[in-house]
Ligand SMILES: Nc1nc2c(ncn2[C@@H]2O[C@H](COP(=O)(O)OP(=O)(O)O)[C@@H](O)[C@H]2O)c(=O)[nH]1
């Protein structure tokens with residue numbers, strides 16, 4: 001049998017479960033997940049090798065109407081992913097709405113085969129609820145396949161992979177078979193820290209936060225990796241919220257992030273978090289790209 005591979009763009013509105021899906025497909029945390037919108041800020045690839053197939057999934061920030069510079073760069077990265085893709089998964093978690101129209105038109109313009117993925121079916125009590133969602137979409141748009149799944153419970157993912165396999169191309173693999181992502185370890189670590197921040201903060205704080213690793217040093221004596229991470233917020237008040245009473249919150253964020261990183265990379269890190277205020281960084285193109293979100 002010959003090798004087949006392809007790029008699969010995961011497109012959809014914020015919060016439909018795109019990042020949960022890429023993690024479930026690859027079987028490892030590639031992209032962070034949260035109930036808050038705009039969790040994913042840049043395009044992330046997740047690589048799955050199975051038999052003679054290499055699936056390169058591209059997770060994207062959700063398509064939405066951008067309000068600031070960071071939002072614009074996020075929206076662009078979703079559109080760009082269409083240009084690289086061989087097939088698109090359009091992920092939804094509810095019936096067709098007018099706001100789906102614009103996104104579906106962009107996909108149509110790209111001329112790519114499109115699989116409609118109905119996610120979160122674990123939350124739907126009746127099979128007829130799934131059917132209603134399917135009908136609402138196929139009345140409005142032509143899809144090549146329709147697959148209901150639950151990314152959270154890994155339900156029907158085999159079915160989904162079989163559907164996608166048809167759109168892979170014969171040829172050599174794009175990535176070595178031991179790669180799960182093209183993100184750097186540093187990027188994955190700072191994302192895990194950001195995920196913990198999203199978990200423990202509310203309202204405007206999650207959207208105002210950026211995380212950057214300042215230094216990584218191997219401590220030969222203790223056989224640990226010493227990591228300094230800088231958390232950037234937009235206002236003094238946000239810095240206060242993040243640190244919490246007597247540093248309680250920041251400590252919790254640090255402890256949980258460290259555990260998660262230790263587990264994921266199978267190493268012992270010693271993590272120190274710093275918080276800095278940089279006013280209005282989300283509208284500063286230089287800062288956006290410096291923090292790894294732009295091009
Ligand atoms: N019940 C249920 N929740 C899900 C499922 N997939 C994702 N979620 C939840 O939906 C929220 C958004 O998920 P995320 O993957 O960050 O969405 P994204 O913005 O599209 O990347 C999180 O709270 C997930 O736990 C699913 O299959 N079932």
Ligand SMILES: [Mg+2]
Nearest residue numbers: 018019039040
């Ligand atoms: Mg996401």
